[in-house]
Amino acid sequence: MKELKIIFAGAKGSGKTTAITTLSETPVYSVTGHGEADPAVVRHPTSAAMDCGEILLEGGQRVKLYGTHLGRRLNKTRRGTLYRETLYNNQNNHNSRSSKCTATQGGVFTGNVLGIAVLINNAARTPLEELDWSLQQLSSTMYSPIYSTTAHTAIAIGITHTDQSNCPSMDLYHQFMREKKLFYPLFPVDTRRSKDVNVLLEAMMALLQVA
Amino acid sequence: MCIQFCLSLVVLLFKNTHNDILFCPFGIWQGSKTMKPSTVKYKISLITDSEAERSKFFSLFKVINPRLMHYWEITDAGEADFVIVDTDYKKSHIQKLKNEFPNSKLVVYTQTPPPENILYLLKPVRAGNLINFLNHTCGSLPTRLTVVGNIDSSQAFIPEYLLSRIKMSSTSMLWTTQSVPVIGYCKRDKVIVLNHRQFNSWFDRDKNYLFNRVRSGGEASNGEIAKLENTEGFITYDFEQFSWLTYLNLSNNVLHGDLTGNTTFGLYKWPDFTRLPHTPKDLVLTAALMKQPMTAQQLTTHTHVNRRRVIGFLNACHSVGQLKVIHNSPLGIEKNLAYKAPSELIGKIMKKIIGSV
Numbered sequence: 001m002k003e004l005k006i007i008f009a010g011a012k013g014s015g016k017t018t019a020i021t022t023l024s025e026t027p028v029y030s031v032t033g034h035g036e037a038d039p040a041v042v043r044h045p046t047s048a049a050m051d052c053g054e055i056l057l058e059g060g061q062r063v064k065l066y067g068t069h070l071g072r073r074l075n076k077t078r079r080g081t082l083y084r085e086t087l088y089n090n091q092n093n094h095n096s097r098s099s100k101c102t103a104t105q106g107g108v109f110t111g112n113v114l115g116i117a118v119l120i121n122n123a124a125r126t127p128l129e130e131l132d133w134s135l136q137q138l139s140s141t142m143y144s145p146i147y148s149t150t151a152h153t154a155i156a157i158g159i160t161h162t163d164q165s166n167c168p169s170m171d172l173y174h175q176f177m178r179e180k181k182l183f184y185p186l187f188p189v190d191t192r193r194s195k196d197v198n199v200l201l202e203a204m205m206a207l208l209q210v211a
Numbered sequence: 212m213c214i215q216f217c218l219s220l221v222v223l224l225f226k227n228t229h230n231d232i233l234f235c236p237f238g239i240w241q242g243s244k245t246m247k248p249s250t251v252k253y254k255i256s257l258i259t260d261s262e263a264e265r266s267k268f269f270s271l272f273k274v275i276n277p278r279l280m281h282y283w284e285i286t287d288a289g290e291a292d293f294v295i296v297d298t299d300y301k302k303s304h305i306q307k308l309k310n311e312f313p314n315s316k317l318v319v320y321t322q323t324p325p326p327e328n329i330l331y332l333l334k335p336v337r338a339g340n341l342i343n344f345l346n347h348t349c350g351s352l353p354t355r356l357t358v359v360g361n362i363d364s365s366q367a368f369i370p371e372y373l374l375s376r377i378k379m380s381s382t383s384m385l386w387t388t389q390s391v392p393v394i395g396y397c398k399r400d401k402v403i404v405l406n407h408r409q410f411n412s413w414f415d416r417d418k419n420y421l422f423n424r425v426r427s428g429g430e431a432s433n434g435e436i437a438k439l440e441n442t443e444g445f446i447t448y449d450f451e452q453f454s455w456l457t458y459l460n461l462s463n464n465v466l467h468g469d470l471t472g473n474t475t476f477g478l479y480k481w482p483d484f485t486r487l488p489h490t491p492k493d494l495v496l497t498a499a500l501m502k503q504p505m506t507a508q509q510l511t512t513h514t515h516v517n518r519r520r521v522i523g524f525l526n527a528c529h530s531v532g533q534l535k536v537i538h539n540s541p542l543g544i545e546k547n548l549a550y551k552a553p554s555e556l557i558g559k560i561m562k563k564i565i566g567s568v
Contacts, residue, residue: 055563057560061559063560114560183501185481185494196485205564210495210498
C-alpha cells in the first residue's frame with residue numbers, strides 16, 4: 001500500500017508542528033535532517049528536523065502528515081546575505097534510513113502527496129513576501145522533474161497567528177493572490193483548533209475532486 | 212487623564228476612517244460616503260392617511276438612507292418595489308392590499324403585530340430597525356430593479372460595512388422567505404436563530420415563549436436577551452454568518468436580487484470557511500467556481516451537486532459579497548474542467564475530517 005502524504009510547509013514558527021499535533025492520531029515525532037526518526041528527539045526550533053504524524057483511516061490505511069520547512073534561512077557561512085535554502089537541494093536525503101518515517105526534508109515531496117498546506121505566520125516581519133517565496137519554492141519543487149507525482153497535488157494556504165497580528169489583512173492576501181492569478185484556498189487558521197486545520201484539508205479534498 | 216481620553220478618541224476615529232467608513236464612539240455614524248455596496252435600486256412607498264406619520268417616517272428614511280446598502284427612491288405606491296401600509300390609519304384588508312399591489316412587497320406598518328403571516332414593521336420605528344429591515348428583507352423582492360451607475364461590483368456587500376452597521380443597534384430582526392419565516396434575535400453583533408428549520412434541534416423548552424415574544428414585536432427586555440445568550444443549546448452567529456446560513460439553507464431554489472439563471476458567476480476569493488458553516492459540497496462548488504466561471508446550471512451539471520444547494524450557495528456567496536458577476540449570459544466551459552466523484556480514499560478522509568470536527 002503506497003504511503004499517502006499531506007505536507008504542512010512553512011517558515012519557522014508558522015505553526016506546522018501545532019497543526020500536525022492537532023490532526024495526528026498517533027504521537028508526533030521528529031525526524032532529523034539525516035532521516036533518523038526518534039520520538040525522543042527534542043527538536044531545536046531552528047533545526048532541520050521534520051515533524052511526522054498520522055491520520056488513521058478505515059481499513060488500516062494511513063495518511064502521513066509531515067511538517068517541513070519552507071522558508072528562508074540565514075546561512076551562517078554567508079552571514080549578512082540571505083541564502084535561500086530550497087527543498088530540492090537536499091536530494092541526497094531521498095533514501096530514508098528510518099523505518100517509521102520514509103521522507104526527509106528533501107524527499108518529502110516525492111511519492112503520493114495528496115496535498116500541501118502552506119502556513120504563513122501573520123506575525124512575521126514580512127508575511128506577504130514569505131507567501132510569495134513559499135509559493136515560488138513550491139512551484140519550482142512541484143514542477144521539478146524529480147517530483148513527478150505532484151501534478152494532482154492540492155495546495156491550500158493557512159494564515160496563522162492572526163490573533164497576534166492583523167496586518168496584513170486577509171484582504172491584502174487575497175489581493176496578492178489575485179494579482180498573481182493564483183486561486184488557492186486561503187484561510188485564516190488557528191492551528192490549535194482542529195476545525196480550522198480540517199478546513200484546509202477539506203479544501204484540498206475539494207480541489208482533488210475538481211481537477 | 213483627559214488628554215489621554217482625547218487622544219484615544221482621535222486614534223479611534225482615525226483607525227476607522229479607512230474603507231471610507233466613519234465610526235464615532237458617541238453613536239453618530241455614517242456609512243460609505245462615496246458609494247453604496249450594492250448597485251441595485253429599489254423604490255419605496257408609504258400608504259397612510261396620517262400626514263404626521265408620513266413626514267415622521269420619511270424624515271427618518273432620509274436620515275438613514277445614506278446608511279442603506281442599496282439605492283432607495285421614494286415613489287408612488289403603484290411603482291414601488293416596497294409598499295409600506297400604515298394599517299393603524301389606513302384600515303384595509305391585507306388580502307385586498309395584496310391584490311392591489313401584486314408586483315410589490317407589502318409591509319404592514321403598525322403598533323401591534325398582524326395576525327397574518329406578513330412582513331411587518333412595528334411603531335415607533337427606530338433607525339436601527341428600519342436599516343436592518345430595508346437592508347435584509349429586500350432580498351426577496353421581485354426583480355423589478357434598476358442597476359445604478361458605474362460602480363465596481365467588487366465593492367458590493369462589504370461585510371465590514373454590514374457588521375459596523377449591525378453593531379450599532381441592539382434590535383430584533385425579522386427574516387422571511389416565501390414559505391419559511393426565520394426570526395433571529397440580534398443584539399450587537401450576535402444573532403440567535405430561534406426558528407431555523409434546519410436547526411430545530413437547538414430549541415430548548417423556552418423556545419415557544421421566546422418565539423412568541425419575538426413574534427409579538429421583539430419587545431423582550433435586555434435581561435431576557437442576556438438570559439437567552441447564556442442559554443446553552445442556542446448557537447449564536449455574527450451577522451455575516453447568519454446571513455450566509457440563511458441564504459444557504461432557505462433560498463427556496465430561487466436566485467435572489469439581481470442574479471439570474473443565465474448569469475455567469477465567479478468568486479472573488481474563497482469564502483472564509485473557518486468561520487462560515489459549510490458542508491464539503493460547498494467547498495467543491497467553491498473550487499469549481501474559482502477554477503472556471505459558470506452559471507448555476509453549469510455548476511450543477513459539472514459538480515453533480517443538487518441544484519437547490521447550488522442556488523443556496525450562490526445566494527450565500529452573494530450575501531457576503533464574494534460572488535462576482537462575470538457575464539449576463541452563459542459562457543463556454545473550458546475542456547479541462549472535470550469533476551471526479553470522490554474516490555474511496557477521499558471519502559474516507561472526509562469522513563475522518565467531518566467526524567473529528
